[in-house]
Amino acid sequence: MKVLFITFYSLALFCTALAQDKECYQGHKGGSTSFPKSFNYGVATSAYQIEGGWNADGKAQSIWDNYTHTYPERIADRSNGDDAAESYSRVEQDIEALKKLKVNFYRFSISWSRVLPEVTTKKKNRKGITYYNKLIDLLIANNIKPMVTMFHYDMPQELNQYNGFMNSTIIDYFVSYADFLFKTFGDRVKLWITHNEPYVFCSKGYGEAAYPPLVHSPGVGHYICMDHVLKSHAMAYRKYQKKYLKEQRGRVGIAIDTGFYYLENLTIPYEAVERGIQYNLGWLAEPIFGKTGNYPALMRADIERNSLKEGSSESRLPVLSKKWQNIIKGSADFMGINYFGATYVDIPASPVFEIPSYGYDSNIIQYPDASWRRALSNWLYCVPEGLEDLLKWIRDNYNNVEVMITENGWSTDNRLNDSERIDYIKAHLQAVLNVINEGCNVTHYTYWTLFDNFEWNMGYTEKFGLFSVDMADKDKKRVMRDSAKYYAKAIESRKVPELEVDS
Ligand SMILES: *[C@@H]1O[C@H](CO)[C@@H](O)[C@H](O)[C@H]1NC(C)=O
Ligand SMILES: *[C@@H]1O[C@H](CO)[C@@H](O)[C@H](O)[C@H]1NC(C)=O
């Protein structure tokens, strides 16, 4: 789940509080009205947000356990993921929900501290491993392919004593963990995502101190974290190629969160769009999928120039050696994209960001259109044309690499008659079909999320689920929303169905 906007954004939000509500569906733009036979539909979840069992059966603490227990006041409803939807003890219920949707695959994440309570990998938690084995086996028995995220924000607390993603030793820890996962589950898991939304994890965890481990180091820690994420991703990919590919025949990628960027009117320099793309998507996508194996030239130039201006002798953006560039370049079999919405971009007339910071380096402000429909979450707007334009941009700039939409979703209150979520899904499925008709290599669509969960700092106040879960219900019953029925119909028909659903 992504939280897209930088701090300045709340100001712009205020100005659009009276935004009009209009339907966001863009329509069919020619070509086939059906998805290709080979196209795959799924849903995504993440361990900390749904599993509960935070200390069950020998699981160690993650930074999210520690953070929610230490700072309950930082969570909107003072809640935590101790129990959540209790997926750890309700595998059968989860499988039932997935079967009702008729999805082809299920994207879930493994809790590192549940399977390896000590990060050395020496000690393995058999019961934690059994949980994932059971889930994977039941998925396969029901013809649902597992797509596994290795790391979805919930770093083992133990790693924090070594400064987590600020310390280059994280690369080795992560690769040993990945190696363990390939060895343990790779006979059945053929789709792997190393990291989820590194941009969010690094900016909120090591830049702005909004998420654990609460490191406040804008424009420095943020970049170091991403550098280690990138290297650990690439080394895990190389490990798979060398040790497992021949036998397991799976594929390994990464889930990058990005929006798309527009100019409100043409007096704004086009450079703002390029900055939006390169400082978000490009930061990870350029090294992995671009021609150089290096960070975007724009970022390297800006950050070096700013660092020197600040009196430093070297760039705050770590420099990738030739050796690392070779390891990183081409280190993914597909590009995972988490897309929720787009923004306008502008270049501020006078400085608005602290120095140093990522905002100062990127030098853009982002804001929504007054007519875009907003979700319950204050950062989320329905902009399906942004997904179309993003996918075309990727087609044209990264050699039509295979793209899997690994997250796309909408938040509401508790209601079951969630017609706005249906509009959102319809509009985004149509956007994907439109660009497939234009030659974009998109093979998977993943709705975020299967059922209501712990939405990080928003606790249980924002619902993204196709199924509702009443957290106070002792059976944690998963109840189908109208959108779940709509999505099932879309999957069954392989089309973009009209809106009527039988309730
Ligand atoms: C959080 O972790 C630290 C050490 O990493 C530990 O000392 C502390 O007790 C933990 N806090 C909670 C609430 O578990
Ligand atoms: C980095 O991690 C290693 C353990 O992996 C530790 O010995 C070292 O002190 C850490 N360095 C810093 C600066 O935290």
Ligand SMILES: *[C@@H]1O[C@H](CO)[C@@H](O)[C@H](O)[C@H]1NC(C)=O
């Ligand atoms: C375009 O932006 C300029 C500069 O901010 C503004 O003065 C002008 O009114 C805008 N034009 C339109 C059509 O919105």
Ligand SMILES: *[C@@H]1O[C@H](CO)[C@@H](O)[C@H](O)[C@H]1NC(C)=O
């Ligand atoms: C789509 O991506 C796959 C994997 O990268 C590649 O083999 C295939 O040629 C691509 N298809 C198109 C139409 O470019």
Ligand SMILES: *[C@@H]1O[C@H](CO)[C@@H](O)[C@H](O)[C@H]1NC(C)=O
């Ligand atoms: C949706 O359900 C709520 C109660 O959950 C009700 O108040 C509202 O009128 C319903 N809306 C529609 C469009 O049916």
